[in-house]
Amino acid sequence: MLIKKPSDVKSSEITPENVYRKRREFMKETAALALGGSLFGGALNALAQNGDALKGRAPEALSLAAPAPWWEQKFAEVSPAPDQEPYFTGETLTPYPDVTRYNNFYEFGMDKSDPSSRSEAFQTDPWSVEISGEVAKPGTYNLEDLLGPMQLEERVYRLRCVEAWSMVIPWIGFPLVDLIKRFEPNSKAKFVEFETLVDPDTMPGVNSRFAIVDWPYREGLRIDEATHPLAFIAVGLYGSYLPAQNGAPMRLVVPWKYGFKSIKSIVRINFRETMPNTTWNDLQSNEYGFYANVNPEVHHPRWRQDMERRLPQTLFSRQYIETRQFNGYADQVASLYSGMDLAVHY
Ligand code: MTE
Numbered sequence: 538m539l540i541k542k543p544s545d546v547k548s549s550e551i552t553p554e555n556v557y558r559k560r561r562e563f564m565k566e567t568a569a570l571a572l573g574g575s576l577f578g579g580a581l582n583a584l585a586q587n588g589d590a591l592k593g594r595a596p597e598a599l600s601l602a603a604p605a606p607w608w609e610q611k612f613a614e615v616s617p618a619p620d621q622e623p624y625f626t627g628e629t630l631t632p633y634p635d636v637t638r639y640n641n642f643y644e645f646g647m648d649k650s651d652p653s654s655r656s657e658a659f660q661t662d663p664w665s666v667e668i669s670g671e672v673a674k675p676g677t678y679n680l681e682d683l684l685g686p687m688q689l690e691e692r693v694y695r696l697r698c699v700e701a702w703s704m705v706i707p708w709i710g711f712p713l714v715d716l717i718k719r720f721e722p723n724s725k726a727k728f729v730e731f732e733t734l735v736d737p738d739t740m741p742g743v744n745s746r747f748a749i750v751d752w753p754y755r756e757g758l759r760i761d762e763a764t765h766p767l768a769f770i771a772v773g774l775y776g777s778y779l780p781a782q783n784g785a786p787m788r789l790v791v792p793w794k795y796g797f798k799s800i801k802s803i804v805r806i807n808f809r810e811t812m813p814n815t816t817w818n819d820l821q822s823n824e825y826g827f828y829a830n831v832n833p834e835v836h837h838p839r840w841r842q843d844m845e846r847r848l849p850q851t852l853f854s855r856q857y858i859e860t861r862q863f864n865g866y867a868d869q870v871a872s873l874y875s876g877m878d879l880a881v882h883y
Contacts, residue, residue, distance in 0.1 A: 590617040591776045592625060592693050593707020595633030598777030604786055605662045607681055608778060611689055615709050615773075618691040623767060623792075623869050625693045631704035633775050635848045640782045641698065642801055643750050644733065644740040651742065652782035658739040661786040661802075670730075670808035673721035680786055684772060686719075687711040691776075692769055692790075697831045697864045699795035699817075703845045708790055709773030714764040722760065722808050729763040730813035731756045731789060732805035750816055756789065756800035757813035757827065759873075767792055767869055770803075793866040795829040826883035830874065831864035835883045 603609045618625040642652035645659075664680040689709055697703045717729070733754040737743040743752055762768060769790040772779055779785040784801025791798045797817050807813070817825035824838055833843035847856045863870050874882070 591615065591691050591707065592618045593630055593691065593774070594776040597633050597637075598775045601778045601780065604778055605681070607685070611684065611687075612709070612773065612778070614689060615776075616688070616690040618693050618707070623866055626695055626705055626865070628695070628705045630693070630707060631848050636704060636706055636774060637780050637782060639848060641700075641796065642742075642782055642784070643748070644735070644742045644752070644754065644802075645782070646742040646745065647747060647749075653780070655741050656739075656781035659736075659781040659785070660739060661781070664786050664804075666787075666803060667805045668720050668807075669805065671723050671726035671810065672808050673723065674719070683716070684787070687715060689772065694767075694769070694790060694792040695864050696790070696792065696796050696799070697845055697860065699797055699825065699829065699837065699842075701840060701842065701845050701860075702848055703858075703860075704848050707775055708769060708771040709776070710769050710771035710787075710790070712766055713768040713770050713789065714766065716770060717764055720808070725810045726808035727760055728809050728812055729758050729760060730805075730807040730809055731800045731803050732807075733800055734802045734804045749820065751819065753804075754800060754816050755814060755819075756798055757815050758791065758798070759812075760808075761873055762791070762870075765870060765873065767866060793830060793863040793870045795825075795831055797825065798829050828874075828879075828882050830870075830879065830883075831860060832862060832879055832883065833860040834862075835880050 603612075638653045639649045640652040641649070642656075645652040645655045661680075665677050666680070666683055667677045669675050689711060691707055691709050693705060693707045695703060696706055733752075734740070735743055735752045742748060758768065769792075770787050771784070771790045772787050774780075774783060779788065781802075784799075784803075787803055788801040789799045789803065812827060815827055817829075818827050831842075836842050843860055844857050845860045847858050850856060861867070
C-alpha cells in the first residue's frame, strides 16, 4: 500500500474540536426548525432529535439525502453508543471533514481525495447483496430486505490504517453476527468472504491505467472473527447516512484489524470452508497478511507499526501516538488467536 504525504487535506478543511462542538450544539437547536419543511425534513428531524444522544453528530452530514425513503425511519431509531469501551473510546473524534475527505477507496482512484471528489455518479439505490455458499438461506437480497430487520446502533471505534495513520469514527450500523445468523451458516462455513461492487461507469478508478487491484476488491474473515460482537456492518457515520467515499450503502468495520480488512460497498457475502483470497494479500503477501491484526510488534517490511499519526493534523502539527496491540481491543479479541504465532500469521 502506498504511503502518501497527505497534502490533499488542507488545514482550512479541518474543523477545530471547539468549533465543531459549538456548531453541533447550534445545529441541534436549529436543524429541526430550519429544515423541518424541506424534502428530507422527516429524516433530518429524526436525526436532529437523535443527535442529542449520539456521540457523533456533524452538521455537514445533514446535507446528505436519504439513500431511499425507508432509510429515514431506520435512522430515527439509532441507539446511541454506551459510554464505555469497547463501544466508545472516550478519545477526541476525528472531525467529519477528515473522515469523509481523507479516504482509501481505490475503485475511485488512488489519492486520498479521489473517493470524495470522484464519486458523485455513484448510486446505491437499487442495491442488492448476493449471499452464497455454506448457508441454509442463500439468495440475492435487496438492501431493504437485508437491513430492514436490523436495529441500528452507534459505535465509536478507532480505525488504524496499515499506512500508520488513524482516526476515531462514530459509526452507525449493527453487529455483523446479527446479519450472519439470519442466513443460517452450516458447519462447513469456516470463513466469510466479501466482495465490493465493480462499476466502471460510476467508479472511475476501476479502469484507470494506474489501477493495481484485480477487481473486485475482496476481503475475508474466519467465522469466529466475523461473528465476534465487535465486527460491525456500518451503514452510516456521524449521525447520518454513509457517504459514497466511506463505503455506502454498507461496509465492514473490524476495529482490531488494519483498515484494509474493512471492505466497502459490499455486494457479495460468501460462506466457505477454505480461506479466501484477499486483495492486499494477493498483491503483496509478504507485506499484507490475511489476518492483518493491528500489531505494534510486527513491522511492515517498509515502515514501523508501533506508532501512528492520529488525524486530524495541520500543516504545522502532527499528533503521533503509540499503536496498541489489536488497536486497543486486546481484552475483547486476543483469545481468538491464542496459540497462534502472530509474527507468522500477520
Ligand atoms: N474497500 C474497497 N472496496 N476498496 C478500498 O480501496 N480501502 C481499505 C478499506 N476498504 C478499500 C476498502 C483501506 S486500505 C482502508 S484504510 C479503509 O477502507 C479506509 O476506510 P475510510 O476511507 O472509510 O477511512
